[in-house]
Amino acid sequence: MRIGEVAAASGVTTKALRFYEERGLLPQADRATNGYRDYPEDTIVRLEFIRRSQVAGLTLAEILDILQIRDAGTAPCGHVRDQLAEHLTNLDRHIAELTALRETVAGLHGTAAAADPAQCNAEVICSYL
Template sequence: MRIGEVADAAGITTKTIRFYEDRGLLPPAERSANGYRDYTHDTLSRLEFIRRSQIAGLTLAQIQGILRIRDSGLTPCTHVRDVLGKQLQDLDRKIAELTALRVTVAEQYATAEVADPQRCDAEQICSYI
C-alpha cells in the first residue's frame, strides 16, 4: 500500500506516518521501482497499536520500547504490564494533585464570588488570590 492509502485507512496524515518511521516506530517501508513507499498490511496493525497506546497515555518513547521488544521476537507483555502500572501510579498522583488544586480554587472562587471588588486592598494585586 502507498503512504496515502495507509494514512486514509489508519485515519492519520502521511506526515505522521513519516514521523513514526523517522522515530523508529514503523520499520522503513520498502520502496517501489518509482521510489514510492510501499507498506504492508502489518503497518496498519502497528499503527492501531500506537493509537491505542497513545489513548492509554503512553509516550512515544514508551511505545517504541514496547515495539523494540516485539521486534526482537519476544512478547512485551510483562514490560507492558510494568509500564501500565507506572502509568496508573502517575495518574493517581495527578488526580490527587488536581483534587487538591480544585479545593483551593473553589475556596478562592467562593471568596471572590461574595466579595465586593470596590473594597479590594490597593496594596495587593488581587486579594482573591
C-alpha cells in the same frame, strides 16, 4: 501498500506515517522502482497498536520500547504491565493534585464571590489571591 493507501486505511496522515518511520515506530518502508514507499499489510496492525497505546497515555518513546521488544521476538506483556502500573500511579497522583487544586480555587472563588470590590486593598494587588 502506498503511503496514501496506508493513511486512508488507518486514519493516520501521511505526515504522521513519515514521522513514525523516522522515529523507528514503523520499519523503513521498501521503495518501489518509482521511489514510492511500499508498506507491508501488517503496517495497519502496527498503527492500530500505536493509536491504542497513545489513547492509553503512553508516549511515543514508551511505544517504541514495546515495539522493539516485540520486534526482537519477545512478548512485551510484562513490560507493558509495568508501564501501565507506572501510568496508573502517575494518574492517581495527578488526580489527587488536581482535586487539591480544585478545592483551593473553589475556596478562593467563594471568597471572591462574597467580597465587596469596593473594599479592595490596592496595596496587595488583589486580596482574593
